[in-house]
Amino acid sequence: MLNFATHNFIRAMHTSSGQFFWRSPSNIAIIKYWGKHGRQLPRNPSISLTLSASFTDMALEYAPRETSGEGIELDFLFHDEPNEAFRAKILAFLESLTPVFPFLPELSLRIRSGNSFPHSAGIASSASSMSALALCLCSLEDALLGTLGDPEAFDRKASEIARLGSGSACRSIYPYAAVWGATPDVPGASDEYAVPAEDYLHPLFKSLHNDILIVSAGEKAVSSRAGHALMEGNPYAEPRYDQARRRLRRLLDVLRAGDLPEFGKIAEDEALTLHALMMCSDPSYMLMEPNSLEMIKRIRQYRADTGHPLCFTLDAGPNIHLLYPEEIIHEVRAFIDEQLKPLCANEWVIGDWVGEGPEEM
Numbered sequence: 001m002l003n004f005a006t007h008n009f010i011r012a013m014h015t016s017s018g019q020f021f022w023r024s025p026s027n028i029a030i031i032k033y034w035g036k037h038g039r040q041l042p043r044n045p046s047i048s049l050t051l052s053a054s055f056t057d058m059a060l061e062y063a064p065r066e067t068s069g070e071g072i073e074l075d076f077l078f079h080d081e082p083n084e085a086f087r088a089k090i091l092a093f094l095e096s097l098t099p100v101f102p103f104l105p106e107l108s109l110r111i112r113s114g115n116s117f118p119h120s121a122g123i124a125s126s127a128s129s130m131s132a133l134a135l136c137l138c139s140l141e142d143a144l145l146g147t148l149g150d151p152e153a154f155d156r157k158a159s160e161i162a163r164l165g166s167g168s169a170c171r172s173i174y175p176y177a178a179v180w181g182a183t184p185d186v187p188g189a190s191d192e193y194a195v196p197a198e199d200y201l202h203p204l205f206k207s208l209h210n211d212i213l214i215v216s217a218g219e220k221a222v223s224s225r226a227g228h229a230l231m232e233g234n235p236y237a238e239p240r241y242d243q244a245r246r247r248l249r250r251l252l253d254v255l256r257a258g259d260l261p262e263f264g265k266i267a268e269d270e271a272l273t274l275h276a277l278m279m280c281s282d283p284s285y286m287l288m289e290p291n292s293l294e295m296i297k298r299i300r301q302y303r304a305d306t307g308h309p310l311c312f313t314l315d316a317g318p319n320i321h322l323l324y325p326e327e328i329i330h331e332v333r334a335f336i337d338e339q340l341k342p343l344c345a346n347e348w349v350i351g352d353w354v355g356e357g358p359e360e361m
């Protein structure tokens with residue numbers, strides 16, 4: 001028997017064409033997700049700050065499919081150019097989503113996408129691009145079936161779909177901050193999708209800066225996918241997952257209190273733990289470069305000399321994310337120019353900050 005949603009779907013299918021346009025940002029984890037199981041399910045809970053200036057713009061156009069055929073009909077442009085490698089990846093992902101979005105094979109789809117940061121910057125674009133794609137798909141579902149009118153249900157589904165594309169992407173759906181992974185410390189938190197964490201933030205974290213110091217713009221020697229997989233044989237894996245849970249609990253108190261020095265301590269401990277886990281995987285590997293270490297030394301020295309509450313974190317790569325409050329921006333920018341920029345590839349620094357999350361345009 002056809003249910004109500006199916007009736008709507010069949011009706012919409014024959015009449016609809018249109019497009020959605022989403023801008024979705026990247027995010028930076030403070031408590032890191034490193035280790036997964038099943039289909040992108042995390043071994044420990046994580047928390048991130050949502051960024052602003054590093055984003056993906058994506059337009060999804062759809063029309064009834066005119067020719068019948070196998071699979072999904074997809075045209076894909078990246079920065080207005082066809083890109084077969086990206087198209088193949090997105091197509092495979094969309095095919096895997098047909099059980100969730102059964103209307104996809106009935107449509108002719110065209111995706112146009114672009115990033116605010118150069119593709120060659122060595123900055124992962126999976127969080128921004130997969131969250132943008134998930135948001136476009138949820139808008140499409142809602143247009144065809146009318147099933148996602150409730151904003152909370154919409155965000156939750158978008159977060160879950162983004163997670164299937166790239167784990168950490170599920171946290172980009174929310175303004176300011178998000179928690180992903182079940183933990184008794186955050187009611188409603190789940191391994192399947194992220195939940196908003198804005199309510200845990202002292203206001204000073206909502207305007208925190210996160211400048212990205214590009215140490216190397218090259219391709220990483222070991223992908224995140226391979227890195228997660230190596231956690232399975234890592235002898236420190238279980239203690240690490242416990243540590244992440246404890247640190248998350250502590251960080252939630254620190255975020256509420258607006259305690260920047262303690263925030264910095266946790267952020268740096270987490271970044272160095274992530275990289276230590278890589279160094280004691282089998283086979284071992286390193287993603288930090290000599291200039292990553294030199295920057296860390298200079299940041300710590302500057303903090304000791306001035307008492308300014310700035311700190312760093314890293315994701316799975318050599319680039320340094322420098323976190324600092326708005327009120328010391330002039331001092332910190334001078335420090336960057338004098339001491340950190342010369343260590344960057346082509347003196348490359350991307351100014352970013354905590355932001356309000358995705359926008360439908």
Ligand code: PMV
Nearest residue numbers: 029032033167168224315316
């Ligand atoms: O989402 P993935 O599979 O690219 O993994 C991201 C892992 C880290 O960036 C290192 C940490 C995190 O929580 O974002």
